[in-house]
Each structure stands twice: as structure tokens, then as C-alpha cells.
Amino acid sequence: DAGVTQSPTHLIKTRGQQVTLRCSPKSGHDTVSWYQQALGQGPQFIFQYYEEEERQRGNFPDRFSGHQFPNYSSELNVNALLLGDSALYLCASSLRVGAGVRTDTQYFGPGTRLTVL
Amino acid sequence: GDSVTQMEGPVTLSEEAFLTINCTYTATGYPSLFWYVQYPGEGLQLLLKATKADDKGSNKGFEATYRKETTSFHLEKGSVQVSDSAVYFCAPLGTGRRALTFGSGTRLQVQP
Numbered sequence: 001d002a003g004v005t006q007s008p009t010h011l012i013k014t015r016g017q018q019v020t021l022r023c024s025p026k027s028g029h030d031t032v033s034w035y036q037q038a039l040g041q042g043p044q045f046i047f048q049y050y051e052e053e054e055r056q057r058g059n060f061p062d063r064f065s066g067h068q069f070p071n072y073s074s075e076l077n078v079n080a081l082l083l084g085d086s087a088l089y090l091c092a093s094s095l096r097v098g099a100g101v102r103t104d105t106q107y108f109g110p111g112t113r114l115t116v117l
Numbered sequence: 118g119d120s121v122t123q124m125e126g127p128v129t130l131s132e133e134a135f136l137t138i139n140c141t142y143t144a145t146g147y148p149s150l151f152w153y154v155q156y157p158g159e160g161l162q163l164l165l166k167a168t169k170a171d172d173k174g175s176n177k178g179f180e181a182t183y184r185k186e187t188t189s190f191h192l193e194k195g196s197v198q199v200s201d202s203a204v205y206f207c208a209p210l211g212t213g214r215r216a217l218t219f220g221s222g223t224r225l226q227v228q229p
Contacts, residue, residue, distance in 0.1 A: 004160075006160075031215075033215065033216065033217075035217075040221070041221055042121075042206055042219030042220050042221050042222050043161070043206075043217070043219050044219070045216035045217065045218075048215045048216065055215055056214070056215040056216060058216060088160075090160055090161065092161075092217075105149075105151070105163060105166060106151075106163075106210075106217060107163060108153070108160045108161040108162070108163075109160050110159060110160040111159075111160045
């Protein structure tokens with residue numbers, strides 16, 4: 001049973017460039033959340049996708065955008081990169097429970113380390 | 118909004134010592150509570166969880182009990198190993214919310 005996978009593992013970009021990060025959820029999961037973890041800090045929630053729509057967004061500018069595909073995989077796009085965007089980007093998948101808004105346990109991938117020079 | 122307070126690290130222990138990492142939280146409604154562990158250079162691994170008051174989550178010798186009256190979810194282990202050296206994160210998931218809330222984590226260093 002494959003866990004959450006992310007690609008690429010590492011990425012180096014320069015300021016002003018754009019980047020796309022990819023995530024495949026754990027088998028059987030339909031919800032993907034993205035988090036940013038700066039060095040020495042805890043992860044910060046960026047947004048969550050379910051049924052190919054953004055369902056909740058954290059305190060991130062709209063330079064950060066995403067997409068979810070019919071197979072539940074997801075992309076995170078960041079435009080106009082800033083030095084401060086350097087971080088570990090974590091994808092987490094979960095299975096939406098019932099008809100309510102509460103989701104089940106989130107399982108994390110290994111992350112993509114983004115360095116902006 | 119939701120928030121987490123964890124004891125500041127690093128926590129340095131000798132092998133086979135008893136571990137406690139304190140966690141208190143504020144969250145909307147009746148949250149589920151999680152502990153995640155992060156080893157150097159890796160993503161987060163789920164360690165244990167509890168979904169209602171007085172539930173005890175446990176895994177790999179680690180335990181934590183959901184204390185609604187004190188809004189706490191302290192992590193304990195009776196005998197730590199060098200391989201337990203990592204950063205530990207407590208995270209609530211508030212009712213009706215989709216995002217885990219993390220603090221800065223607690224770094225544990227276990228010496229042989």
C-alpha cells in the first residue's frame with residue numbers, strides 16, 4: 001500500500017520564478033492538504049483540496065495556488081518566488097468522513113525542499 | 118483561531134529515561150488531537166491520536182491522554198531510546214476545520 005508521494009525531492013529556483021510541486025495521495029484517500037514548513041518551525045497550512053476544489057485556505061497570498069485532479073493527485077504552484085518561500089513543502093492526504101466537514105487523520109509525504117536563491 | 122503550546126526544547130535525556138512532552142491547545146469545538154514525529158530530513162509521521170475526552174492514544178511505547186478539562190495532550194514514554202531522537206509536534210484538528218495547527222515542536226535528544 002503506497003503512502004503519500006511527492007515530487008521532486010529537492011528544487012532550486014531563483015527569485016521571480018514559478019514552481020510546481022506534485023503530490024499523490026495515499027491509496028483510498030480523496031483529500032489533499034498542503035503545508036509549508038520553514039526551517040526550525042512547525043508546518044503552516046496553505047490549503048486543502050477535495051472534489052477538485054479548494055475547500056479551505058490558510059494565511060497565504062494568492063501567489064500560492066493549487067489544483068486537484070480526478071485521480072485525487074494534486075499540484076501546488078507558487079508564482080513570483082521570494083527568498084522567504086524557501087521551505088519544506090509537505091503534502092498530506094486524508095479520507096473525508098461522511099457528509100460533514102470533519103476529515104480523518106492526515107498522513108504526510110516526505111516533502112519537497114524548495115530553495116529560492 | 119486554534120493554537121498549540123508545547124514545551125520548548127531541546128529535551129535531552131539519557132537512554133531508558135522517562136519522557137514527558139507537555140502540550141496544551143485551544144481549538145474550535147471538540148477537536149481531535151494528534152502527535153506527529155519528524156526525523157531529520159524527513160516528513161511528518163503520525164505517532165498517535167485521540168478523538169474524544171479521556172481517550173488514550175498509544176503507539177511504539179508512546180502514550181497520550183485527551184484531557185478536555187485541562188485542554189492538554191501530554192506525550193509520555195516510559196523508556197526512551199536513541200532512535201527516538203526527533204522533533205515531536207502536537208496538533209489539534211478543531212471541529213469543522215480542515216487544517217492541523219502546529220506549534221514549533223519539541224526537539225528530543227536521547228544520549229546513549
